[in-house]
Amino acid sequence: MPDPVSPTAVTLTVNGETRVESLPANLLLSEYLREHLRLTGTHVGCDTSQCGACTVLVDGLSVKACTVLAVSLDKSRVVTVEGLARPEGLHPLQAAFQARHALQCGFCTPGVLMTAAGLLRETPRPSPSEIRAGLDGVLCRCTGYENIVAAISEAAESIQAAAGGDAIWPS
Ligand code: FES
Ligand code: FES
Structure with a gap:
């Protein structure tokens, strides 16, 4: 049986920057x-796949980062909330959240934004009920x-x- 902490080579592109890493096989994304790249915008609320605060995009799909091993994503493209804004300013999702006061404490917000990004990539014109269904598994304790x-x-x-x-x- 392979040693779960033995270093494993992996190539990941995170927020557009490609990195060749040697990571413990049991390291979560x-x-x-958070700990290797200091991209602490990806929040960890539960570490058990319940809250969605850790959601990021992997190859364009929203994924809970506490549910996947980093070494399983060889050659994948990961986008965190830090990679959402564009050089010219906020991403439209961020701008709409700001304009609509769609956050209070903000703890869930990175995960909500990245879940919404994954949803809108797949369903560009979602109905309110489709948005609510898409947010299933992302918990916000403040906003309703x-x-x-x-x-x-x-x-x-x-x-x-x-x-x-x-x-x-x-991407
Ligand atoms: S920290 Fe990943 S789902 Fe809660
Ligand atoms: S804004 Fe506080 S948990 Fe969502």
Whole structure:
């Protein structure tokens, strides 16, 4: 049986930067992002796949980073909340969250944003019920979700209205 902490070679692209790493085989993606790269925007609320605060994009799909081993993602592209904004300013999701006051304490917000990013990549014009279904598994203890759903709807509209909507997603 392989040693779970023996170093394993892996190549990962995180927020557009490719890294060749040698990581313990049992290192979670959330630990890699927070403790190795100091990308602490990826929050850890439960570490048991319940809260969604650790959600990031892996190859364009939203994934709970506490549920996946970093070494299992060889040659994958990971985007964290730090990679969501664009050089010219906030991503439309972030701008809509700010405008709609879609956060209070903000602990859940990175995970909600990245879950919403994954949702809008797959479903560019989600209905409110589709947004609520997409947020299943992402817990917010403060907002009651109303403003979060409104902000995601607003962001979807503004992304669709923008020229070259696909270019809006980081990879
Ligand atoms: S920390 Fe990953 S789901 Fe809660
Ligand atoms: S804003 Fe506080 S947990 Fe969501």
